[in-house]
Amino acid sequence: MPLEPIKRGRYYYAQGRVEYNGTPITEYYRKSTGSLTEAGAVDWIAVETAKRRRAYVVGPEAAFTFAEATMVYPASPKTAKKLIPIVKQIGDMPVESITEDVLKDLGRALKPDASTDTWWREIVTPARAVINKLHRTNRKFSAISVSSYTGEERNAQDERRGKLSRVEKQPSDRDWIERFCRAADVHNAALARFMFETGARIGQAVAITHAHLDPKKCQVQLKAQKGHKQTSIVVSPEMMEELQALQPKRTRNPKSGKLLEARVFGYVSSTSYNERWKRICAKAEIPYLSAHEAGRHGFFTELTVNIGVNPVDAAKAGRWKDPTVPMRIYAHSKADEAAIRGLFRTKLVQPLLNDATNNLKEKEKSDDE
The missing domain is CATH 1.10.443.10 (Intergrase catalytic core)
Incomplete structure (x- = not known):
């Protein structure tokens, strides 16, 4: 019997087995959906059925989604806030199918007017942390490494948004x-x-x-x-x-x-x-x-x-x-660039060259003697 909602007391339960092409692929369910309404229970059963069928076809590791990975990640309130839009975007994606290009491209979808530095800090870093935490918890899942945005990528995004990133800080004195x-x-x-x-x-x-x-x-x-x-x-x-x-x-x-x-x-x-x-x-x-x-x-x-x-x-x-x-x-030069360039045109250069030439002639003369 496929999964169906059954009301017990105040809550609806899921009862039956998940089937694939008419064949049961799970143990018998008699589990609360946590829903007080039949519609909520039906939604729970649909999600559970899709997950179990996917795991049956491609394997449990490949079926594990990014949204599920975030549930086992000990996120701080600040990190959890960053993860919410990421989950909305790729939450249904199996973790094993997420590549570095997927993470790096998220910035354009979630924060199109931000710099690549913001993309890295607000999107790539927390998403990568979730995946790598899952890897450390269960070695069946692969870790992920993500290369930094290149200078060309940073410049291209700055041009698109019409604003420079990495503006040099100005120190006080x-x-x-x-x-x-x-x-x-x-x-x-x-x-x-x-x-x-x-x-x-x-x-x-x-x-x-x-x-x-x-x-x-x-x-x-x-x-x-x-x-x-x-x-x-x-x-x-x-x-x-x-x-x-x-x-x-x-x-x-x-x-x-x-x-x-x-x-x-x-x-x-x-x-x-x-x-x-x-x-x-x-x-x-x-x-x-x-x-x-x-x-x-x-x-x-x-x-x-x-x-x-x-x-x-x-x-x-x-x-x-x-x-x-x-x-x-943190160390900022106070030198005047024009003054530095001017050093190449001072009169100090010629005497230094003459001294070097004279020293070389004296050495050659000494060697001959």
Whole structure:
């Protein structure tokens, strides 16, 4: 008997066997569909029948869909939000038939006006994680590797959307910080100075409460973030004095309205400072810089380019494990390109060439003697 809905109490059950061409291919079902209506039970039976028939024809691994794979993936709320549109697009696709081209092409369908960097971060990365987690759970499923978008692909998408991606970050300097602070309230001024002095991330900075301050050791405790464990950093006595003097501010969760614990800088999240900083920058008549540019980029550029601190020491102070990373991303040249080109036309070149020629002649003369 093929599967059919049977009402038992409040719920409808599926009863019978799944058949393929008139032949039973499963054990006998007597299972709740979880539906209170017959229509819902019929839909459940249709989905279950299609899945079992597909598994019977092509094998259980090949029949396992991406939507089913997401159900066994321990996604955080943030990742789950990214996965929802992906499941709507390829949820019915068997995992074994998903290729890197399928994942990379999803960007055009889901976020046609986004950059390839956004496609990689918001689509490829979470989808690949789901498939590879399934592989680690059951080796019968294949892992998937996806190559990065090429420069040509990135440029082509930028041209299509009429906007450049990977715009170079602009670091702050002492002058920008001072002008910002003169126009800012005490909390935002302290936030800018704290990030410029320590290289802390904005998410770490806004999470600081007065319980995280240790005045005796001049240390501030930072939460774990971006693969870095929770740690305490040393600040200048002036910075510690400024932080202690700040009146703690309590804010509410924008979604629940719940009153949150008092924080040193008063912000609830790593993005809630944005609008306030834009107004401060406009008032100070300085270009708007994000907290990441004013803090982390400004911190490393100030140490290595302006002050001349050894990059290894600067990286350690900013809690980078590999000094080549901040040198590649966070150190910004302050040199004037026109001035550098002008070096090739200075009068220093000719004397240097003459000296080299004379030295060579003297050496040849000495060899002859």
